[in-house]
Structures are given as C-alpha cells and as structure tokens.
Amino acid sequence: MKKIEELKFSSEIITKAKELGATLAGIANIEDLKSAPSYVVAPLMPPYSGVGANKERIDDRKPGEVIWPEGAKSVIVVAYAHPEEKPELDYWYGSNDPIGNRQLIRIIKGLCEWLMNSHNVGVFHLPYHVERGGIYLKDAAVIAGLGCIGKCNLLVNPEYGPRLRLRGMTIDIELPSTGPLMYDPCRFCDERCNKVCPQKAFDKKVYSATEYGRNELPGRDGNYNRNLCNVQMKIDEETAEVQKIELFDEPVRVVKYCRRCELACPVGKGKVID
Numbered sequence: 178m179k180k181i182e183e184l185k186f187s188s189e190i191i192t193k194a195k196e197l198g199a200t201l202a203g204i205a206n207i208e209d210l211k212s213a214p215s216y217v218v219a220p221l222m223p224p225y226s227g228v229g230a231n232k233e234r235i236d237d238r239k240p241g242e243v244i245w246p247e248g249a250k251s252v253i254v255v256a257y258a259h260p261e262e263k264p265e266l267d268y269w270y271g272s273n274d275p276i277g278n279r280q281l282i283r284i285i286k287g288l289c290e291w292l293m294n295s296h297n298v299g300v301f302h303l304p305y306h307v308e309r310g311g312i313y314l315k316d317a318a319v320i321a322g323l324g325c326i327g328k329c330n331l332l333v334n335p336e337y338g339p340r341l342r343l344r345g346m347t348i349d350i351e352l353p354s355t356g357p358l359m360y361d362p363c364r365f366c367d368e369r370c371n372k373v374c375p376q377k378a379f380d381k382k383v384y385s386a387t388e389y390g391r392n393e394l395p396g397r398d399g400n401y402n403r404n405l406c407n408v409q410m411k412i413d414e415e416t417a418e419v420q421k422i423e424l425f426d427e428p429v430r431v432v433k434y435c436r437r438c439e440l441a442c443p444v445g446k447g448k449v450i451d
C-alpha cells in the first residue's frame with residue numbers, strides 16, 4: 178500500500194470504530210510495540226498469578242511473554258469511556274463480563290467483520306488475558322496516540338483521563354502508528370492517585386532501571402506494586418454482595434473492583450458523556 182493510501186485507510190478505520198461506538202481509536206505498528214516497555218519488562222518480572230491473570234495458558238509461552246498472531250502487522254486499539262457517574266460499566270456480574278467490556282467486544286467484532294468483508298483484511302480479535310494470546314493494551318494505546326502512562330500506572334487521555342477501558346485486534350496490513358502524543362499531565366500534579374491507594378501500592382520502589390534495563394517501569398518509576406494492588410482486588414471479591422440486577426433473572430454476585438487511583442485523577446474529571 179502506498180503511504181498516502183495507508184494514511185487514508187488508517188483514518189477510515191478510526192472513523193468506523195467511532196461509528197461502532199468507540200470513544201477513541203488508534204493504530205500501533207507491531208514493530209513499534211515489540212520494543213515498548215511492558216513487552217520487554219513483563220517477561221523479566223517475577224510471574225504474577227493474581228486477579229487479571231488467566232490460569233490456563235494456550236501454549237508453552239513464558240510468563241509475561243507476548244507471541245504475536247501469525248501475519249499480524251498492526252494493532253487497532255479501541256477505548257470506551259468509563260465515567261465516574263456510570264460505575265456499573267465496570268462491575269462484574271458473577272462470571273459475566275462487565276457491560277463496558279461487552280461494548281468493547283461488540284465494537285471489535287464489528288470492526289473485524291467490516292475489515293474482512295469490505296476490505297479483505299486478515300484479522301485477529303485479541304483476547305483480554307495475555308496468557309490466552311492477549312497483548313499489553315496500555316502500551317499499545319500509548320503508541321496509538323490515545324494518551325500517556327500516568328503516575329497512576331494507567332493510560333491517561335487528555336479528554337477522558339484514565340477513565341477508559343481498552344481492547345484490541347490485529348490486522349495483516351502494515352500501517353504507521355498514530356502516536357505517541359507529547360503529553361504529560363503528571364508533571365504538574367500532586368500525585369493524588371498514589372496517595373489515595375488503600376493498600377499503599379505506590380509507596381515503595383519495587384523495580385529499578387538497573388535491574389530491568391528500562392526507565393519506563395510500573396507506576397512509571399517502578400513504584401507500582403501489583404501484588405499489593407491484588408490484595409485489594411481479593412478484598413473486593415470477598416466483600417462482593419449478591420444483588421438482584423435487571424439484566425439477569427437470578428440474583429448475582431456483583432464485584433466492584435477498586436478504582437480509587439483512577440477516580441482520583443483530575444484529568445477528564447467531570448466530563449459528561451451521553
């Protein structure tokens with residue numbers, strides 16, 4: 178594809194994703210992603226088996242390792258806004274995916290069908306779990322220009338802050354990355370995201386640049402401790418209540434995972450979303 182056609186096609190993809198309901202969308206070239214921090218650092222970290230890790234691996238990939246689908250050249254990343262006033266988008270109902278995640282799955286499925294049927298593009302819908310063939314979505318979103326990694330260790334977008342959820346798919350067409358952005362709100366902030374954590378997950382440096390060979394570490398400086406964060410996730414599961422919800426015939430256990438760091442961030446706070 179000629180450069181001009183690549184640019185036109187990228188715009189068409191982003192427009193289509195938004196028509197399907199995405200809040201934001203962008204493209205990350207896989208060659209750019211292979212050297213992105215999580216892809217390099219995660220396989221060197223002690224293995225993690227807490228909440229958000231899937232016990233069933235699809236093959237013999239090493240802990241933290243990403244193996245790209247055959248023929249994949251670029252990733253399409255979509256984001257769906259999760260504003261503070263719609264907390265139910267993030268709730269787990271029993272083993273059912275949160276409503277926000279279901280929206281993301283629907284959008285990616287729509288994009289896959291459109292790209293296959295109208296453009297004859299080879300697609301792969303990436304699962305959520307890295308152990309099941311997924312990828313590190315925050316790094317992909319940064320390379321795609323959707324925002325930066327804030328000191329909250331989340332993707333922070335200038336308009337929506339960190340209150341976004343992500344999903345991705347690959348295509349077998351080489352497209353240029355649509356980012357990154359030159360944006361860093363944390364330079365001017367009092368780090369309230371770190372201070373609000375009930376488990377003090379940001380209080381100590383646990384990873385260092387000398388040990389991992391990179392300056393971009395969890396929490397940016399290596400001070401986000403996923404094991405402490407996971408302690409809170411376990412508490413949230415244990416304290417989940419069984420409730421009667423309109424969506425389901427029978428009462429279900431509603432898990433409301435902690436979002437204090439995310440909700441404390443002033444960026445995008447109060448943005449009204451229809």
Ligand code: B12
Nearest residue numbers: 214218228229313314330331332342343393394395403434
């Ligand atoms: C496993 C997992 C968890 C685990 C472990 C978290 C961890 N970070 O290790 C637990 C259960 C603890 C967890 C907690 C949460 N999670 Co979580 N989690 C995931 C999952 C499945 C994989 C993440 C992972 O393993 N990353 C690898 C580790 C090693 O990387 P890391 O800690 O993020 O650190 C890297 C980055 O900071 C990056 N980095 C630092 N600086 C820079 C600079 C640049 C330029 C770049 C490119 C990168 C970069 O480099 C670091 C590595 O060196 C992703 C989905 C996915 N497939 O990506 C969701 C995901 C990251 N989680 C998400 C969310 C929202 C949460 C929670 C708020 C809980 C909730 N209510 O959903 C908390 C927030 C914790 C926090 N402050 O980071 C969202 C983030 C959305 C966003 N706006 O960023 C994701 C993308 C899922 C989704 N549905 O969209 N999570």
Ligand code: SF4
Nearest residue numbers: 327329363366370442
């Ligand atoms: S609260 Fe402040 S330091 Fe934390 S992510 Fe948001 S802007 Fe950055």
Ligand code: SF4
Nearest residue numbers: 374406409435437438
């Ligand atoms: S999600 Fe909760 S426990 Fe985890 S880092 Fe953020 S504030 Fe701390």
